[in-house]
Amino acid sequence: MEIHAEHNPDSSTIIIDKNKLIGVENEVFQNLVQESIDRGSKNISVDLSNVEYIASWGVGLLVHAYTTCVNKKVKFEIKGVNENVMNVLHQLKLNEIFNIA
Numbered sequence: 001m002e003i004h005a006e007h008n009p010d011s012s013t014i015i016i017d018k019n020k021l022i023g024v025e026n027e028v029f030q031n032l033v034q035e036s037i038d039r040g041s042k043n044i045s046v047d048l049s050n051v052e053y054i055a056s057w058g059v060g061l062l063v064h065a066y067t068t069c070v071n072k073k074v075k076f077e078i079k080g081v082n083e084n085v086m087n088v089l090h091q092l093k094l095n096e097i098f099n100i101a
Helices: 026-038 056-071 083-091
Strands: 003-007 011-016 043-047 075-079
Touching: 003 026, 011 026, 026 043, 026 056, 043 056, 056 075
Parallel strands: 011 043, 043 075
Antiparallel strands: 003 011
16 A cells, blocks of 8 residues: 555554655545544654655645644654655745654
């Protein structure tokens, strides 16, 4: 699967196993975020280790997930961010909002 989640009792990791995050993954991704919250996750991590390129819609996907988590009092973090993706997040100043591990 290109996008899947690994669940623990109080946390979930959503793994994006594709080279480009362009936004067409929105429905699957948002369903995994909501499923993780419904399962009782208090921490959601998004693993971008395999993502080398992120389009504006991909950024929007992350912002929506962040907002959903904040509204539900769930911690949201992004991990495994490579230099190209980090540059985009810096340009948009999202590195000041997202917890990036």
